[in-house]
Amino acid sequence: MTGPLTRILMALALASVSLQAPADSRRFAADDPRWRAECGSCHTAFPPALLTAPAWRQVMGALDRHYGADASIDAKTAAEIGAFLERNAGERGRAAPPAVASTRAGAAIAPPLPRIADSAWFAKEHRKVPASTIARPDVGSLANCAACHTAADRGDFSERALRVPR
Amino acid sequence: MPAQAVVASDLLRGYETAARAQSPAFQGFSADRGGRLFRTPQGGEWSCASCHGETPTGPGRHAKTAKVIQPLAPAANPQRFTDAAQVEKWFRRNCGDVLRRECTVQEKGDILSWLVSVK
Numbered sequence: 671m672t673g674p675l676t677r678i679l680m681a682l683a684l685a686s687v688s689l690q691a692p693a694d695s696r697r698f699a700a701d702d703p704r705w706r707a708e709c710g711s712c713h714t715a716f717p718p719a720l721l722t723a724p725a726w727r728q729v730m731g732a733l734d735r736h737y738g739a740d741a742s743i744d745a746k747t748a749a750e751i752g753a754f755l756e757r758n759a760g761e762r763g764r765a766a767p768p769a770v771a772s773t774r775a776g777a778a779i780a781p782p783l784p785r786i787a788d789s790a791w792f793a794k795e796h797r798k799v800p801a802s803t804i805a806r807p808d809v810g811s812l813a814n815c816a817a818c819h820t821a822a823d824r825g826d827f828s829e830r831a832l833r834v835p836r
Numbered sequence: 837m838p839a840q841a842v843v844a845s846d847l848l849r850g851y852e853t854a855a856r857a858q859s860p861a862f863q864g865f866s867a868d869r870g871g872r873l874f875r876t877p878q879g880g881e882w883s884c885a886s887c888h889g890e891t892p893t894g895p896g897r898h899a900k901t902a903k904v905i906q907p908l909a910p911a912a913n914p915q916r917f918t919d920a921a922q923v924e925k926w927f928r929r930n931c932g933d934v935l936r937r938e939c940t941v942q943e944k945g946d947i948l949s950w951l952v953s954v955k
Protein backbone atom coordinates (compact mmCIF):
# COMPACT_ATOMS: atom_id res chain seq x y z
CA MET A 671 0.00 0.00 0.00
CA THR A 672 1.63 3.22 -1.11
CA GLY A 673 -0.62 6.07 0.00
CA PRO A 674 0.35 9.73 -0.52
CA LEU A 675 1.81 9.91 3.00
CA THR A 676 4.14 6.97 2.36
CA ARG A 677 5.29 8.56 -0.87
CA ILE A 678 6.00 11.86 0.90
CA LEU A 679 7.96 10.04 3.60
CA MET A 680 10.00 8.18 0.99
CA ALA A 681 10.72 11.38 -0.88
CA LEU A 682 11.87 13.00 2.36
CA ALA A 683 14.14 10.05 3.14
CA LEU A 684 15.77 10.26 -0.29
CA ALA A 685 16.16 14.03 0.00
CA SER A 686 17.94 13.71 3.33
CA VAL A 687 20.42 11.28 1.78
CA SER A 688 21.32 13.70 -1.00
CA LEU A 689 21.50 16.58 1.47
CA GLN A 690 24.17 14.83 3.50
CA ALA A 691 27.60 16.45 3.51
CA PRO A 692 30.13 15.02 1.01
CA ALA A 693 32.26 12.11 2.18
CA ASP A 694 35.14 14.55 2.71
CA SER A 695 33.50 15.94 5.84
CA ARG A 696 33.92 12.54 7.59
CA ARG A 697 37.56 13.59 7.94
CA PHE A 698 36.49 16.02 10.64
CA ALA A 699 34.15 13.69 12.50
CA ALA A 700 36.66 12.43 15.10
CA ASP A 701 35.56 13.53 18.57
CA ASP A 702 36.76 13.21 22.15
CA PRO A 703 35.28 15.03 25.16
CA ARG A 704 38.68 15.69 26.78
CA TRP A 705 40.05 17.22 23.58
CA ARG A 706 36.91 19.29 23.01
CA ALA A 707 37.00 20.74 26.54
CA GLU A 708 40.74 21.47 26.73
CA CYS A 709 41.46 22.44 23.13
CA GLY A 710 38.19 24.19 22.37
CA SER A 711 38.28 26.83 25.13
CA CYS A 712 40.50 29.50 23.55
CA HIS A 713 39.66 28.74 19.91
CA THR A 714 37.72 26.24 17.81
CA ALA A 715 38.89 22.73 18.69
CA PHE A 716 40.91 22.25 15.48
CA PRO A 717 40.05 18.82 14.01
CA PRO A 718 42.95 16.31 14.23
CA ALA A 719 42.86 15.80 10.43
CA LEU A 720 44.26 19.33 9.90
CA LEU A 721 47.79 18.44 11.07
CA THR A 722 50.10 15.49 10.50
CA ALA A 723 51.08 13.32 13.48
CA PRO A 724 54.60 14.83 13.84
CA ALA A 725 53.05 18.31 13.75
CA TRP A 726 50.69 17.38 16.61
CA ARG A 727 53.69 16.09 18.58
CA GLN A 728 55.25 19.57 18.24
CA VAL A 729 52.06 21.22 19.50
CA MET A 730 51.59 18.82 22.43
CA GLY A 731 55.25 19.06 23.40
CA ALA A 732 55.12 22.83 24.01
CA LEU A 733 51.72 23.63 25.55
CA ASP A 734 53.34 25.96 28.10
CA ARG A 735 54.60 28.11 25.21
CA HIS A 736 51.63 27.74 22.90
CA TYR A 737 51.65 30.41 20.17
CA GLY A 738 52.22 33.11 22.78
CA ALA A 739 49.79 31.73 25.39
CA ASP A 740 50.13 29.29 28.29
CA ALA A 741 47.93 26.28 27.46
CA SER A 742 49.64 23.79 29.79
CA ILE A 743 47.65 20.88 31.27
CA ASP A 744 48.53 17.94 33.49
CA ALA A 745 50.73 15.25 31.92
CA LYS A 746 48.08 12.52 31.96
CA THR A 747 45.46 14.60 30.11
CA ALA A 748 48.10 15.81 27.66
CA ALA A 749 49.12 12.21 26.88
CA GLU A 750 45.49 11.16 26.31
CA ILE A 751 44.75 14.10 24.03
CA GLY A 752 48.04 13.61 22.18
CA ALA A 753 47.15 9.97 21.47
CA PHE A 754 43.71 10.96 20.17
CA LEU A 755 45.21 13.63 17.88
CA GLU A 756 47.87 11.31 16.45
CA ARG A 757 45.39 8.48 15.94
CA ASN A 758 43.22 10.78 13.82
CA ALA A 759 45.96 12.94 12.28
CA GLY A 760 45.90 13.86 8.58
CA GLU A 761 48.19 12.76 5.79
CA ARG A 762 50.96 14.90 4.40
CA GLY A 763 49.63 17.07 1.58
CA ARG A 764 46.13 17.24 3.06
CA ALA A 765 47.38 18.29 6.51
CA ALA A 766 50.04 20.69 7.78
CA PRO A 767 53.57 19.32 8.27
CA PRO A 768 55.64 20.10 11.39
CA ALA A 769 57.28 23.52 11.51
CA VAL A 770 60.94 23.77 10.68
CA ALA A 771 63.11 24.84 13.61
CA SER A 772 64.17 28.46 13.21
CA THR A 773 67.79 29.48 13.57
CA ARG A 774 66.81 33.10 14.21
CA ALA A 775 67.68 34.72 17.52
CA GLY A 776 64.84 34.12 19.97
CA ALA A 777 64.02 30.72 18.50
CA ALA A 778 64.78 29.22 21.89
CA ILE A 779 61.93 31.24 23.48
CA ALA A 780 59.40 30.51 20.74
CA PRO A 781 59.46 26.80 19.87
CA PRO A 782 58.73 25.85 16.24
CA LEU A 783 54.99 25.27 15.90
CA PRO A 784 52.96 24.24 12.85
CA ARG A 785 50.27 26.36 11.20
CA ILE A 786 47.11 24.83 9.73
CA ALA A 787 47.33 27.19 6.75
CA ASP A 788 50.70 25.63 5.85
CA SER A 789 48.95 22.60 4.39
CA ALA A 790 48.75 22.71 0.60
CA TRP A 791 45.15 21.51 0.70
CA PHE A 792 44.06 24.22 3.18
CA ALA A 793 45.83 27.00 1.30
CA LYS A 794 44.18 25.96 -1.97
CA GLU A 795 40.73 25.71 -0.40
CA HIS A 796 41.05 29.26 1.02
CA ARG A 797 43.05 30.99 -1.71
CA LYS A 798 40.03 33.12 -2.72
CA VAL A 799 39.41 34.54 0.76
CA PRO A 800 40.40 38.24 0.55
CA ALA A 801 43.09 39.52 2.91
CA SER A 802 40.72 42.32 3.94
CA THR A 803 38.25 39.70 5.25
CA ILE A 804 40.96 37.98 7.29
CA ALA A 805 42.03 41.35 8.74
CA ARG A 806 38.55 42.09 10.15
CA PRO A 807 38.53 42.23 13.98
CA ASP A 808 35.87 39.50 14.16
CA VAL A 809 37.99 37.15 12.00
CA GLY A 810 41.62 38.01 12.84
CA SER A 811 43.18 34.97 11.20
CA LEU A 812 42.25 32.04 8.99
CA ALA A 813 42.67 29.85 12.05
CA ASN A 814 39.47 31.41 13.47
CA CYS A 815 37.43 28.79 11.61
CA ALA A 816 34.16 29.58 13.40
CA ALA A 817 34.15 33.16 12.09
CA CYS A 818 33.11 31.75 8.69
CA HIS A 819 32.25 28.10 9.31
CA THR A 820 29.33 28.62 11.68
CA ALA A 821 29.14 24.92 12.63
CA ALA A 822 32.91 24.44 13.10
CA ASP A 823 32.38 23.43 16.73
CA ARG A 824 30.46 20.40 15.48
CA GLY A 825 33.14 19.47 12.94
CA ASP A 826 30.90 20.63 10.08
CA PHE A 827 32.83 22.62 7.45
CA SER A 828 30.33 22.08 4.63
CA GLU A 829 29.39 25.01 2.42
CA ARG A 830 25.87 24.82 3.85
CA ALA A 831 27.14 26.27 7.13
CA LEU A 832 29.56 28.75 5.54
CA ARG A 833 28.89 32.48 6.18
CA VAL A 834 31.85 34.69 5.36
CA PRO A 835 31.43 38.01 7.22
CA ARG A 836 31.25 41.03 4.99
CA MET B 837 39.61 12.53 42.48
CA PRO B 838 36.15 13.72 41.40
CA ALA B 839 35.68 17.43 40.75
CA GLN B 840 34.18 19.07 43.81
CA ALA B 841 31.07 21.15 43.17
CA VAL B 842 31.53 24.48 44.91
CA VAL B 843 30.22 28.03 44.67
CA ALA B 844 32.24 31.23 44.50
CA SER B 845 31.75 31.99 48.21
CA ASP B 846 33.28 28.60 49.18
CA LEU B 847 36.31 29.35 47.02
CA LEU B 848 36.64 32.80 48.52
CA ARG B 849 36.58 31.32 52.04
CA GLY B 850 39.30 28.88 50.99
CA TYR B 851 41.49 31.73 49.72
CA GLU B 852 40.91 33.62 52.96
CA THR B 853 42.03 30.68 55.09
CA ALA B 854 45.11 30.23 52.91
CA ALA B 855 45.96 33.95 52.99
CA ARG B 856 45.64 34.06 56.80
CA ALA B 857 47.89 31.02 57.14
CA GLN B 858 50.48 32.60 54.85
CA SER B 859 50.62 35.99 56.53
CA PRO B 860 49.45 37.08 59.98
CA ALA B 861 49.29 40.63 58.57
CA PHE B 862 46.48 39.64 56.15
CA GLN B 863 43.93 42.47 56.04
CA GLY B 864 41.14 40.85 54.04
CA PHE B 865 40.36 41.07 50.34
CA SER B 866 39.55 44.22 48.43
CA ALA B 867 37.10 44.16 45.52
CA ASP B 868 38.36 47.60 44.42
CA ARG B 869 41.94 46.39 44.21
CA GLY B 870 40.77 43.26 42.37
CA GLY B 871 38.85 45.35 39.81
CA ARG B 872 41.86 47.58 39.18
CA LEU B 873 44.21 44.60 38.76
CA PHE B 874 41.71 43.00 36.37
CA ARG B 875 41.53 46.03 34.08
CA THR B 876 45.19 47.13 34.09
CA PRO B 877 47.96 45.59 31.99
CA GLN B 878 50.78 44.38 34.26
CA GLY B 879 53.79 45.18 32.08
CA GLY B 880 52.83 42.85 29.25
CA GLU B 881 50.54 43.12 26.25
CA TRP B 882 47.34 41.95 27.99
CA SER B 883 45.21 42.69 31.01
CA CYS B 884 42.53 40.25 32.17
CA ALA B 885 40.02 42.58 30.50
CA SER B 886 41.76 42.16 27.11
CA CYS B 887 39.97 38.81 26.82
CA HIS B 888 37.21 38.97 29.43
CA GLY B 889 36.08 42.55 28.68
CA GLU B 890 35.92 45.58 30.98
CA THR B 891 32.48 44.51 32.23
CA PRO B 892 32.61 40.92 33.56
CA THR B 893 28.81 40.59 33.43
CA GLY B 894 29.05 40.76 29.65
CA PRO B 895 30.84 38.46 27.19
CA GLY B 896 34.48 38.94 26.24
CA ARG B 897 36.53 38.07 23.18
CA HIS B 898 39.92 36.32 23.17
CA ALA B 899 42.49 39.01 22.26
CA LYS B 900 44.33 36.72 19.86
CA THR B 901 41.88 34.15 18.52
CA ALA B 902 38.72 36.36 18.58
CA LYS B 903 36.68 33.53 20.12
CA VAL B 904 33.78 34.79 22.24
CA ILE B 905 34.19 34.08 25.98
CA GLN B 906 31.09 33.80 28.19
CA PRO B 907 30.83 36.27 31.13
CA LEU B 908 33.13 35.67 34.11
CA ALA B 909 30.90 37.18 36.83
CA PRO B 910 28.80 34.52 38.62
CA ALA B 911 25.84 36.95 38.58
CA ALA B 912 25.74 36.63 34.79
CA ASN B 913 27.06 33.07 34.44
CA PRO B 914 26.23 30.67 37.31
CA GLN B 915 28.63 28.04 35.90
CA ARG B 916 31.62 30.18 36.87
CA PHE B 917 33.68 29.35 39.94
CA THR B 918 31.94 26.02 40.55
CA ASP B 919 34.93 23.74 39.87
CA ALA B 920 37.99 24.48 42.00
CA ALA B 921 40.48 22.58 39.80
CA GLN B 922 39.20 24.36 36.70
CA VAL B 923 39.47 27.77 38.40
CA GLU B 924 43.04 27.10 39.58
CA LYS B 925 44.09 25.91 36.13
CA TRP B 926 42.86 29.10 34.48
CA PHE B 927 44.25 31.40 37.19
CA ARG B 928 47.64 29.72 36.81
CA ARG B 929 47.76 30.04 33.02
CA ASN B 930 46.08 33.44 32.61
CA CYS B 931 48.06 35.07 35.41
CA GLY B 932 51.17 33.71 33.67
CA ASP B 933 50.10 35.35 30.40
CA VAL B 934 49.28 38.69 32.05
CA LEU B 935 51.77 38.98 34.96
CA ARG B 936 54.49 36.55 33.81
CA ARG B 937 54.05 34.75 37.13
CA GLU B 938 51.33 33.02 39.13
CA CYS B 939 48.88 35.21 41.06
CA THR B 940 49.23 35.30 44.83
CA VAL B 941 46.35 34.14 47.05
CA GLN B 942 45.78 37.82 47.89
CA GLU B 943 45.42 38.71 44.20
CA LYS B 944 43.10 35.79 43.45
CA GLY B 945 40.95 36.70 46.45
CA ASP B 946 40.83 40.38 45.45
CA ILE B 947 39.78 39.52 41.88
CA LEU B 948 37.17 36.99 42.96
CA SER B 949 35.76 39.46 45.53
CA TRP B 950 35.35 41.96 42.73
CA LEU B 951 33.80 39.44 40.33
CA VAL B 952 31.17 38.36 42.87
CA SER B 953 30.44 42.00 43.76
CA VAL B 954 29.46 43.06 40.22
CA LYS B 955 25.80 42.53 39.58
